[in-house]
Amino acid sequence: SQAAGSDKSKIEDLAYDNEVGIFNPSYYNYGDYTAHYQYTVKPPLEYDSENTHLNWKFAGSEHIPYKNVKIIVPGDGIDTVYAYPPSLQVEKVEDQYVITGSLSTNEILAVELVGPSPAFAKMPGFRSEVSDVKGKTGSAAFWYNLPYYAAYLVNLLGKIGLILVPLSLVVIYNRYGREKEFTVPAYLSTLPGKSLKPWQVNLLFKGDAMDFDVDGYYATLLDLHKRKNIVIREKGEGKGILIRVLSTDGTDAYEQRVIAFISMLSEDGVLDTDRIASITKKAQSESSAEEKALKFQRSLSDVTTRVDTSLSSKYIVDGREHLMVLLLPTLVLMGITILLTVISPMQSYILFPALVFWFVILFQEGIAFAAPSTLFGHWKDDHYREKLEWDAFTHFLSDMAMIQKYAPADLSMWGEWLIYGTALGVGDKVEGAMKSLNIHLPEAEVPMGVVGMSSAFMPLASFSPPSHGSSGGGGGFGGGGFGGGGGFGGGGAGGR
Structure with missing residues (x-):
């Protein structure tokens, strides 16, 4: 229901532009609350002589985790559906596309649709002509998903390394150490x-x-x-x-x-x-x-x-020369993982576990290097x-x-x-x-003997110079665009 007059000013202070939500000045008790929203929107649409493209961002870069996500979009006339993040599952059910999965904190949720222009003819929106809509959408999807693919790869390699490195040490010992x-x-x-x-x-x-x-x-x-x-x-x-x-x-x-x-x-x-x-x-x-x-x-x-x-x-x-075949790839992949963590924070929930894997692997190899x-x-x-x-x-x-x-x-x-x-x-x-x-x-x-010898040189060996002092001196509607991060819409559920 519409907020009471006394609460409007407080809601205006808390809410972002174009945001909807539920409000209780006494706060909510623990439990489930169901809210239904219905929008009438006019999204930006890109088109060329054959196809039309819609990029819809359902959740932006500031929101709580979503354990269960389910999005249903009409499938008539739609050739290609891109769902972000790429971990989401896209399934064609009769005349609809059903998108399911989960989201981590602040992870962008978006869907891109590409199809013949007649399929979007009845959709109101702000249209702009762009050349090669289908090609640009596919290219943008690839580059947007690339950090995810890289994160999944180093995560998978880390899991494999946890098993492979100890086995490799056994093989190296049997081959060279007997x-x-x-x-x-x-x-x-x-x-x-x-x-x-x-x-x-x-x-x-x-x-x-x-x-x-x-x-x-x-x-x-x-x-x-x-x-x-x-x-x-x-x-x-x-x-x-x-x-x-x-x-x-x-x-x-x-x-x-x-x-x-x-x-x-x-x-x-x-x-x-x-x-x-x-x-x-x-x-x-x-x-x-x-x-x-x-x-x-x-x-x-x-x-x-x-x-x-x-x-x-x-x-x-x-x-130790034989161990370099294990150490060098570990250092390279750990460096790549750290770099990805810095430049792609949205994939941190994939990369942080991978980083832990690589540190464990490096620890295993460190023990091997410390051995005789x-x-x-x-x-x-x-x-x-x-x-x-x-x-x-x-x-x-x-x-x-x-x-x-x-x-x-x-x-x-x-x-x-x-x-x-x-x-x-x-x-x-x-x-x-x-x-x-x-x-x-x-x-x-x-x-x-050695006792007297070591005592004689002890003052010099244990000498420590005296210490010297030192001196010093939010959400909202966005424009269109291609890729998971450039869609129309955004925001997301936040706990405030």
């Missing part, structure tokens, strides 16, 4: 070989075969001392260490970098870690000391994290047996009972155990066993 079988004892008390230097053992056989860490650096210092390239001396328990460079004879490129680092930190030919610690303390208040401490810290980080990993390629096939490089690759030739032997040696050095049982009489062997145990990350276990058996480190041709 190793040869070798029989190796669980514990090995002798070095598997002396052809590799400690830093190389750290790179290849501690953790991932592509990763080098600080234990390789400490083991190299101990090995250089044993080989008389440098001399390391403790100043006293907990008082730092002194390192003097003697020669570079017989050293490789990495060992020369370590010696160069020691020389850079030395004063009068001696590296005193206490002096380095005092520099880090001064750096908290002096900018010149801070600059020097940061320079030393960068150099320390360089020798404790970076080595020539080309050695690894002689021992293993990196499985040989999981989806393999050790070349017979190097897997060598890897198993070094693992057995590590297990032996980690077991105090086994060390005590097979303790060697040759004290120099303890030195090798400590050096290579440090490279493998179990130097502290060897050092503890030596103390329990009352074996002094210098007797084994090593100056100190």
Whole structure:
């Protein structure tokens, strides 16, 4: 019924132009309400010498979701019906077209009709002549629906990827990741070989075969001392260490970098870690000391994290290379999905789930990339047996009972155990066993263990520069046109 006079002003404030609706100043209780509307309209019609075109927009870009949509249009003389969004079903029932489906929030609902001009002869409207009505309607429908097709495609590919990627990982593992079988004892008390230097053992056989860490650096210092390239001396328990460079004879490129680092930190030919610690303390208040401490810290980080990993390629096939066939398409399709989400927000209800799919797929692939490089690759030739032997040696050095049982009489062997145990990350276990058996480190041709070594370099490794302050300073009737968004009408049901 017509609104009471007292409510008219409020309705005028709430309603859009040309909008119809129902109004209750006391609001509505939860439930179903049925409203019937009948319009007399004169839509814009485009025509040429053969066909006429009508584009009717039933809901614009601002409305609530429609769970059930049903539109019935006369079918006499109508050649082609385009319904938007393309997810709607169009069915010819006798002399009518029945359009059914659902709409998400703010999704345009429109229907385009194309047919011979006599079919529209009795329809009142505002006619305008346009060339090739049928061709332009079909072209506009294609381009309007293209973002939908793209959204449906990336959504479908995401669903397929969720299943295909795990299966592909299994296939890649079976194809490239299986190793040869070798029989190796669980514990090995002798070095598997002396052809590799400690830093190389750290790179290849501690953790991932592509990763080098600080234990390789400490083991190299101990090995250089044993080989008389440098001399390391403790100043006293907990008082730092002194390192003097003697020669570079017989050293490789990495060992020369370590010696160069020691020389850079030395004063009068001696590296005193206490002096380095005092520099880090001064750096908290002096900018010149801070600059020097940061320079030393960068150099320390360089020798404790970076080595020539080309050695690894002689021992293993990196499985991550095989995973790139999965990662690259994922990144491309995820990028396309994000781009579509930005430029086509109307399809977001299709694209957001697709984006979730791609993030899950990327997470799956991330786990695979985080796995050891040989999981989806393999050790070349017979190097897997060598890897198993070094693992057995590590297990032996980690077991105090086994060390005590097979303790060697040759004290120099303890030195090798400590050096290579440090490279493998179990130097502290060897050092503890030596103390329990009352074996002094210098007797084994090593100056100190990894515990003292790491403590000596800790002030520089953990240095953090002082923080410095910073300064800074609606609906309604539209025109005609082609495609889902250019139709006559619009608006839609909104909750206000």
